Amino acid sequence: MEINRDRIIVAVSIVFAAAYLYATGQITMLDFGDPIGPRLFPYVVCSLFVLGALILLLESRSSRRTTADDSIADAPRQSKNAQQRRSIWMIAAVLGWTLLYLLVFERLGYIISTVTFLLGLTLCFYRGRWQISLAVSALVPILGYLVFHHLLNVNLPAGLMPL
Amino acid sequence: METFDHILNGFAVCLQPTNLLFTFVGVLLGTIIGVLPGIGSAAGIALLLPATFGMDPTAALIMICGIFYGAKYGGSTAAVLIRTPGDASSVMTSLDGYEMARKGRAGAALAIAAIGSFIAGSMGVVALTVFAVPLSSAALKFGPAEYFMLLLFAMTCVSSLAGKSLGKGILSAGLGLMLATVGIDLQSGQQRYVMGIIELQDGVNFIIVSVGMFAVAQVLRGLESIYRGDAAQAMKINGPLWLTREEWRRSIGPVWRGGIIGFLIGILPGAGGTISAIMSYVTERRLSKNPESFGKGAIEGVAGPEAANNADTAGAMVPLLTLGVPGGSTTAVLLGAFIMFGLQPGPLLFQERPDLVWGIVDSMYIGNLILLILNLPLIALFTRLLYIPNGLLYPLILTISVIGAFAVNLSTFDLYIMLIFGLLGYVFEKLEIPIPPLLLSLVLGEMMEQSFRRALTISNGDATVFVGSQICVVLLIMSVISLLGPFGWSQLKRLRVFQSLLSSNRPSDKPEIGAGNAK
Numbered sequence: 084m085e086i087n088r089d090r091i092i093v094a095v096s097i098v099f100a101a102a103y104l105y106a107t108g109q110i111t112m113l114d115f116g117d118p119i120g121p122r123l124f125p126y127v128v129c130s131l132f133v134l135g136a137l138i139l140l141l142e143s144r145s146s147r148r149t150t151a152d153d154s155i156a157d158a159p160r161q162s163k164n165a166q167q168r169r170s171i172w173m174i175a176a177v178l179g180w181t182l183l184y185l186l187v188f189e190r191l192g193y194i195i196s197t198v199t200f201l202l203g204l205t206l207c208f209y210r211g212r213w214q215i216s217l218a219v220s221a222l223v224p225i226l227g228y229l230v231f232h233h234l235l236n237v238n239l240p241a242g243l244m245p246l
Numbered sequence: 247m248e249t250f251d252h253i254l255n256g257f258a259v260c261l262q263p264t265n266l267l268f269t270f271v272g273v274l275l276g277t278i279i280g281v282l283p284g285i286g287s288a289a290g291i292a293l294l295l296p297a298t299f300g301m302d303p304t305a306a307l308i309m310i311c312g313i314f315y316g317a318k319y320g321g322s323t324a325a326v327l328i329r330t331p332g333d334a335s336s337v338m339t340s341l342d343g344y345e346m347a348r349k350g351r352a353g354a355a356l357a358i359a360a361i362g363s364f365i366a367g368s369m370g371v372v373a374l375t376v377f378a379v380p381l382s383s384a385a386l387k388f389g390p391a392e393y394f395m396l397l398l399f400a401m402t403c404v405s406s407l408a409g410k411s412l413g414k415g416i417l418s419a420g421l422g423l424m425l426a427t428v429g430i431d432l433q434s435g436q437q438r439y440v441m442g443i444i445e446l447q448d449g450v451n452f453i454i455v456s457v458g459m460f461a462v463a464q465v466l467r468g469l470e471s472i473y474r475g476d477a478a479q480a481m482k483i484n485g486p487l488w489l490t491r492e493e494w495r496r497s498i499g500p501v502w503r504g505g506i507i508g509f510l511i512g513i514l515p516g517a518g519g520t521i522s523a524i525m526s527y528v529t530e531r532r533l534s535k536n537p538e539s540f541g542k543g544a545i546e547g548v549a550g551p552e553a554a555n556n557a558d559t560a561g562a563m564v565p566l567l568t569l570g571v572p573g574g575s576t577t578a579v580l581l582g583a584f585i586m587f588g589l590q591p592g593p594l595l596f597q598e599r600p601d602l603v604w605g606i607v608d609s610m611y612i613g614n615l616i617l618l619i620l621n622l623p624l625i626a627l628f629t630r631l632l633y634i635p636n637g638l639l640y641p642l643i644l645t646i647s648v649i650g651a652f653a654v655n656l657s658t659f660d661l662y663i664m665l666i667f668g669l670l671g672y673v674f675e676k677l678e679i680p681i682p683p684l685l686l687s688l689v690l691g692e693m694m695e696q697s698f699r700r701a702l703t704i705s706n707g708d709a710t711v712f713v714g715s716q717i718c719v720v721l722l723i724m725s726v727i728s729l730l731g732p733f734g735w736s737q738l739k740r741l742r743v744f745q746s747l748l749s750s751n752r753p754s755d756k757p758e759i760g761a762g763n764a765k
Contacts, residue, residue, distance in 0.1 A: 088677060124698055125438070128420060139417065141413070142411055173470065185658060208641065215638070239649065
């Protein structure tokens with residue numbers, strides 16, 4: 084499992100380095116004023132990146148020779164994999180909910196969007212105590228707005244709520 | 247004599263009521279950030295940086311540095327009570343500190359953590375005061391080539407020491423450098439890797455990346471542990487909040503030794519507080535007459551590592567202030583904070599702004615004293631933060647992260663960047679790719695490129711300029727050793743002959759770090 088992961092990292096890194104290399108070639112060079120040019124340093128960085136990928140490949144090969152991951156039985160492994168899949172779906176749901184929050188952040192305003200966002204998350208992860216979730220989700224954004232907007236001069240979006 | 251005047255003037259600066267207030271605010275916030283498990287000092291500083299916009303630079307930097315060393319004090323609380331280090335460098339404290347708490351000696355563990363931190367932290371600041379001037383004077387001889395090699399050395403150290411795999415460390419550093427090249431090139435004015443997105447013309451902001459990779463990623467991991475039902479529960483403090491005479495006698499040696507170890511390791515780029523704490527723990531275990539008691543509630547296992555990780559912060563300030571080179575992710579964020587205020591740490595800052603430099607250094611004496619006063623009588627109050635349900639805490643951290651990221655440029659685009667880097671930080675953690683090399687490279691990338699191009703311009707494109715002086719050659723050799731040393735050592739250890747040599751000559755005296763950290 085570990086070896087496969089490292090191989091995937093190496094493959095993704097090589098593809099990323101190739102894309103970076105292509106983009107570096109597209110940078111316009113000027114004939115005057117800058118003898119070194121804006122491409123040289125990125126080329127050096129790209130070489131370093133590829134070197135890192137090659138070292139990782141070497142490390143994954145030598146670890147394959149010395150370790151064998153046969154100690155975990157099939158049943159616990161399947162259960163672990165199922166749990167990991169569920170976790171991935173949970174993380175995807177949280178990221179999706181956060182993205183939705185960011186999309187409406189300016190339109191709805193800081194307070195309305197944050198109250199809704201917090202309420203959704205706390206109801207999911209602090210189950211059974213909806214009164215506390217509701218109180219925290221309503222009060223903290225208002226307190227946050229007062230502190231950041233008025234005390235620290237951070238201009239948070241007002242959105243639909245006239246503030 | 248002139249230096250002595252500057253040091254005294256530094257006290258005059260840091261004792262001004264405003265600066266004193268911000269020292270207090272900084273160490274208080276640092277303690278709170280340290281107590282809360284998962285939010286390290288790097289994320290804490292990155293989150294609070296936007297709040298310092300418009301502040302006087304001296305007051306702001308005194309406060310930010312206060313958060314840095316204050317977090318080390320607070321980190322021990324979570325380590326002792328829930329066996330999860332609040333700050334990564336408290337990982338060793340969780341081994342014996344938690345066992346002490348189970349035996350009803352949580353108060354003693356927290357007290358020695360605070361006292362040890364104070365003694366070693368103050369020792370570290372004295373050493374910082376002594377070493378700062380000679381080092382900054384030596385750094386004045388550095389030209390662009392030497393500076394480039396110095397930055398390269400810092401980066402190689404962090405890449406090779408930050409994780410288990412050298413390859414992953416280099417990939418992380420390389421990605422950070424790639425991100426640093428995004429935006430308008432300072433010398434030619436050409437756009438690079440902007441992809442038609444106007445917001446990327448100014449580059450990728452390190453605050454946004456720090457908030458994403460540290461705070462947002464930690465929230466994702468925390469919510470995942472709640473979902474899996476393996477979130478840690480805090481223990482109650484039982485017993486007296488003070489040490490017995492015997493415990494004090496056993497602790498004083500580890501505190502002194504931890505202070506020295508921590509400061510020396512702190513100076514090295516890449517090593518950081520965690521390695522200081524591990525080194526101190528291993529040293530104490532070797533010196534102990536009862537090494538078998540370690541891991542079962544030995545107070546030496548709390549006193550030494552806690553002292554070491556606090557002295558480490560003063561050590562880490564040496565290369566940051568004198569050379570302008572950070573050695574880890576928190577000092578990289580600190581360097582970013584200096585640059586944000588238009589200040590470049592290094593030898594010239596000692597000449598141009600001695601009031602600011604010595605004001606910050608001297609505020610660390612005051613800050614350590616405030617931390618001792620705060621942490622001994624108020625420890626019961628801080629521990630209450632650990633009883634905040636994680637299901638409420640993590641969503642709140644996420645909304646604070648959003649405010650922090652939005653406040654940088656008042657742009658929603660930055661929030662998307664933050665979310666992307668939050669996901670990347672989560673994936674990095676799962677794949678065991680170290681994050682500090684990426685952040686360090688992102689902060690240092692621009693300076694590194696400018697030094698690189700300036701050195702080549704001066705030498706008319708001759709690359710031998712990077713081995714053209716003794717300083718360059720020494721730094722190059724040190725970079726190669728730091729990069730290939732751990733890799734070569736790990737390859738050597740794989741040889742069967744060497745393995746048999748190691749097993750016959752040395753008992754297994756390394757603590758099981760992973761085990762302590764995972765629980």
